[in-house]
Amino acid sequence: MTKNTKTVIILLVIAVLIAVIPVAALRGAEFGGSDDAGSVMVEEIHGEYEPWFTPVLETAIGGELPGELESLLFCVQTGIGVGVIAFFMGRFVERKKWMKKMGEEDAPD
Amino acid sequence: MPKKKKILLRAYIVFAAMFAVAPASNAMHIMEGYLPAGYCVAWGVICLPFLIAGFISLRNKVKENRRNLILIAMSGAFIFVISSLKIPSVTGSCSHMTGTGLGAILFGPASVSVLGIIVLVFQAVLLAHGGLTTLGANTFSMAIAGPLVSFGIYKLCCHTKVNRKAAIFLAAFLGDIFTYCVTSIQLALAYPSEAGGVAASAVKFLGVFAPTQLPLAVIEGILTVVIMIGLETYAKPELKSIGFLRDTPGKQPPCLHERIFAGQRTANDSCRELSEVSRDRIGEAKHPYPIDRKEA
Numbered sequence: 001m002t003k004n005t006k007t008v009i010i011l012l013v014i015a016v017l018i019a020v021i022p023v024a025a026l027r028g029a030e031f032g033g034s035d036d037a038g039s040v041m042v043e044e045i046h047g048e049y050e051p052w053f054t055p056v057l058e059t060a061i062g063g064e065l066p067g068e069l070e071s072l073l074f075c076v077q078t079g080i081g082v083g084v085i086a087f088f089m090g091r092f093v094e095r096k097k098w099m100k101k102m103g104e105e106d107a108p109d
Numbered sequence: 110m111p112k113k114k115k116i117l118l119r120a121y122i123v124f125a126a127m128f129a130v131a132p133a134s135n136a137m138h139i140m141e142g143y144l145p146a147g148y149c150v151a152w153g154v155i156c157l158p159f160l161i162a163g164f165i166s167l168r169n170k171v172k173e174n175r176r177n178l179i180l181i182a183m184s185g186a187f188i189f190v191i192s193s194l195k196i197p198s199v200t201g202s203c204s205h206m207t208g209t210g211l212g213a214i215l216f217g218p219a220s221v222s223v224l225g226i227i228v229l230v231f232q233a234v235l236l237a238h239g240g241l242t243t244l245g246a247n248t249f250s251m252a253i254a255g256p257l258v259s260f261g262i263y264k265l266c267c268h269t270k271v272n273r274k275a276a277i278f279l280a281a282f283l284g285d286i287f288t289y290c291v292t293s294i295q296l297a298l299a300y301p302s303e304a305g306g307v308a309a310s311a312v313k314f315l316g317v318f319a320p321t322q323l324p325l326a327v328i329e330g331i332l333t334v335v336i337m338i339g340l341e342t343y344a345k346p347e348l349k350s351i352g353f354l355r356d357t358p359g360k361q362p363p364c365l366h367e368r369i370f371a372g373q374r375t376a377n378d379s380c381r382e383l384s385e386v387s388r389d390r391i392g393e394a395k396h397p398y399p400i401d402r403k404e405a
Contacts, residue, residue: 004338007274015331018324019196026201051142055237065237073235074193077228081189085336088183092343 138247139296141233141240148299153245159253160226163219170216174350180340184212185224187336191329192228192251198321206329207288210281211336213256214263215353225252250291259284277337282330289318 058064065073144152170177191208198204212221226248232238239247259280266276297311340348348354 004342008335008338011331011335015328018328022197022199022201022324026199051140052146053142053240053242055141055240056234057237070236074195077193077231077236078190081186081191081193084182084186085190088179089339089343092340092347096343 138229138232138239138251139243139292141237141242143240144243144246144295144299146242148295149242149245151245152243152249152295156222156226156245156248156253159219159222160248163221163223166217167220167223170220170351176347177351180215180344180347180351181220181224183340184215184221185227187211187333188221188224188228189231191332192232196325196328198324200321202321204318204321204325206325206332207251207255207285208329208333209252209256209288210259210277210284210329210333213259213284214277214280214333214337215348215351218253218256218260221256222248222252225256246295247292250288250295254291255284255288258287274334274338278330278334281333282326285326285329286319286322289322290315293318 167181170181188208188211191206193205195203195205207225209221209225212224226244229239229244229247229251230241233240233244233247262283263276263280266279267273271279293314294307294311296314297307300310301307302310302313341354345354
């Protein structure tokens with residue numbers, strides 16, 4: 001195992017732990033968004049506040065976006081991103097392998 | 110050990126996919142309609158020069174070498190992934206990261222503003238997350254102020270010869286934190302509290318965002334380092350092409366493909382010349398792997 005591989009694994013484990021520990025530690029917490037907390041804070045400072053513009057999509061479908069659809073759209077966003085990264089990363093990995101092979105055949109360093 | 114690395118890559122993809130199913134809820138960004146119209150316009154106007162500069166710089170990079178497009182797409186995709194992952198935090202609420210650190214380190218802050226605004230428009234229109242009226246303010250905090258800090262920190266770390274991985278981590282981490290500081294200040298400017306004015310209000314908003322965001326900023330730093338390790342291992346020619354990596358002569362004998370990219374003659378030259386002849390016949394546009402003329 002190379003040094004980089006080890007570093008990557010350790011880093012990913014740490015990242016997962018940071019994300020998972022709060023869920024395990026704070027049983028029953030709501031895990032709402034901090035945006036909502038932000039708008040609560042606006043009301044606290046400003047008094048009652050009525051947003052003066054509703055999101056385009058909510059106007060178009062006449063109501064709030066259902067939770068399931070919202071998670072679908074978030075998944076689509078993630079999917080697009082992961083797809084692009086994985087595609088190019090896969091190409092790079094294969095290219096390096098191929099280049100190495102060529103190098104060994106032609107001029108062994 | 111390419112096999113192990115392939116497994117690693119798979120693990121990384123699974124890891125990313127795992128987070129995609131994390132509980133979804135609204136987080137981060139100033140919500141639609143929560144900023145007075147004057148502020149919306151003002152933030153938009155402030156963003157414009159950055160966006161134009163970013164557009165020009167991206168176009169120049171693509172013109173320089175079309176292959177640069179790959180890394181541009183990848184850092185854009187990184188923002189897509191990272192800013193769609195809502196991660197539970199110690200305060201019992203969820204928030205997500207910005208992901209702009211990678212692009213800022215690779216391409217500089219101006220280019221990222223263009224990539225960032227694409228993501229923000231996507232979220233504002235389809236997800237009612239952030240908003241079109243607050244687009245200017247959100248663009249400024251996430252796609253301009255944050256990357257600016259990331260870029261500055263990274264350059265500073267390079268000058269002071271800090272370990273590169275640590276530098277990347279710090280840049281992404283502080284960029285993420287700074288995004289939320291700016292968001293707090295933006296909200297505070299629009300809603301100064303009666304006792305204490307803008308400053309007191311900013312502290313209040315920061316109190317809401319900061320504890321949630323701190324652990325997430327650490328995760329963002331870690332993920333940025335991970336993807337940079339991947340790119341430095343597998344995409345050296347691309348990183349050199351955008352000027353991120355420089356040739357380090359004498360360090361170790363370069364492997365074949367690096368020699369070709371460095372323009373040194375190798376046993377493969379005959380093959381390359383052959384392909385150039387065929388390119389001249391077919392025409393540059395149709396050639397599947399255009400080789401840079403400068404190196405020929």
